Amino acid sequence: MSSDKHIIHMDLDSFFVSVEIKKNSKLAGKPVIVGGLSDRGVVTSCSYEARKYGVHSAMPSRLARQLCPHAEFVRGNMDDYSEHSRMVTEILQQKVPVLEKASIDEHYIDMTGMERFYGCMKFARELKEQVFKESGLPVSFGLSVNKTVSKIATNECKPNGALQVEQLEIPSFLNPLSIKKIPGLGAATFLKLSEMGVRKIHTFAQIPQQQVYKVLGNNGLSLWQKAHGIDHTPVIPYREQKSISKQQTFESDSIDFTQIRQLITGMVIELAYELRKQQKLTACVTIVIRYSNFETITQQCRIPYTALDDTLIVKAKELFERAYTRRMLIRLVGIKLSALVNGYEQIDLYSASEEKYNLYQAMDKIRNRYGEKAIALASTLSIKL
Known part of the structure; x- marks a missing residue:
């Protein structure tokens, strides 16, 4: 470079x-x-x-x-x-x-x-x-x-x-540093390389690229380049507009609030899982409702950085209560999480017990293996909107 x-x-x-x-x-x-x-x-x-x-x-x-x-x-x-x-x-x-x-x-x-x-x-x-x-x-x-x-x-x-x-x-x-110092080299990769006798960056850098690819795939090649001090990744100007979102248009307009709240819960769970999968946190929640006359109402608020379902579900439901001000049927509900930054490892763990933290990890492992619909809260299974 x-x-x-x-x-x-x-x-x-x-x-x-x-x-x-x-x-x-x-x-x-x-x-x-x-x-x-x-x-x-x-x-x-x-x-x-x-x-x-x-x-x-x-x-x-x-x-x-x-x-x-x-x-x-x-x-x-x-x-x-x-x-x-x-x-x-x-x-x-x-x-x-x-x-x-x-x-x-x-x-x-x-x-x-x-x-x-x-x-x-x-x-x-x-x-x-x-x-x-x-x-x-x-x-x-x-x-x-x-x-x-x-x-x-x-x-x-x-x-x-x-x-x-x-x-x-x-x-x-x-060269003298441990391979643990390479950004993006996780525990599983460290274990695999350690078993091969590779513990220092110098040793890792000496392995032929073909062998690295055979053992670690494309991610291994990226790590191998980093071990050589090569990184072409640009500095990306900070924008808070980055977001992820979901919305649901109902088959028929509805004011079944029990079902709508269950739908909001389900959408938030999916979005929070996506956050954790991308190792990101959100600092802004937005909810959108569209009435049967196509009038669209938006409510949003800043929140402490988080990627936890419980925190986001509570906030999304609060915003829905604030947004729904007309006694009118609803045809669409949407949720957006924005102001995203990296940092899943720094989620607000102090608000979660060890059991809850372990539960999040276990549920995410099931989703990673069998798909994001593989596990859900029982309260969201009866949604028929």
């Missing part, structure tokens, strides 16, 4: 924990765990002090308590995290030419062409300081020639760090 690209990856350090420390400075320097407070809860995020004891996200809270009994447990507030995420995005949008919001707590910035006017490293350091000054949140960043290397660089200099990797430095930077 040509060395004329200048890509910055910025990642907020232990984002949820940092927000909690901002709200309560007494938590600074302590092992902090954000998540469900009961033994049946799940860890959403944890401070670097807690990670030293083996605590990590999606771990059952009871196990985290055993590993780090003196940790400060905080239930967390997704409203606060969503607000701070938007705050940081707005700060960056005002300063940079091309910004991609990659998840609730990370951004890519393309500074290509601007290096003539700014020293990119100097600019990134000033941006890091500005984010901290205006939001109160620490941020780390990596600067390199593409998204993959800049992201790995960020992860290597956390917390509160900065690292530049020039084109010629890429092999010596990547």
Whole structure:
């Protein structure tokens, strides 16, 4: 890849924990765990002090308590995290030419062409300081020639760090690292490669492409390119218009509210599954109803980032009650989830028990294997609209 690209990856350090420390400075320097407070809860995020004891996200809270009994447990507030995420995005949008919001707590910035006017490293350091000054949140960043290397660089200099990797430095930077450091290399792939004796990026990079394809398929070839520091993925300008939606036109106009609410529940469940499959979160719910006279009413609201059925079902039903203001038959109902960002692993787990979290995972596995209609809530099975 040509060395004329200048890509910055910025990642907020232990984002949820940092927000909690901002709200309560007494938590600074302590092992902090954000998540469900009961033994049946799940860890959403944890401070670097807690990670030293083996605590990590999606771990059952009871196990985290055993590993780090003196940790400060905080239930967390997704409203606060969503607000701070938007705050940081707005700060960056005002300063940079091309910004991609990659998840609730990370951004890519393309500074290509601007290096003539700014020293990119100097600019990134000033941006890091500005984010901290205006939001109160620490941020780390990596600067390199593409998204993959800049992201790995960020992860290597956390917390509160900065690292530049020039084109010629890429092999010596990547080679000694664990293959776990390659973005997109999951647990199953890591296990498969480990069984082959491949644990370092250098070893993985030496495997012939044909063999990688034979063992791992097309995804393996993408990972192999990343192991060589190759990534042509562009920084995609951030737009909140991205959305997914479903709508249903009834065979005959209806005011059977029991059936309509069941239909809304069913559509939300399908959309939430699609969110999790794409590893995305939504921050905006919209409901559309069309009356028998073709008048169309829309209601929408911003919500804390989520991908959980329960949260979205409640909000969609609230919006329906608000939208239906005429005593008239309905011919169509639609739901749209928008303002999407990546980050399924950071769903608001603290509002879900360990059992519910496991249930979501189990249901999604069934859908992945047998199709999205393979499992549903009993209350949605009688829909006849």
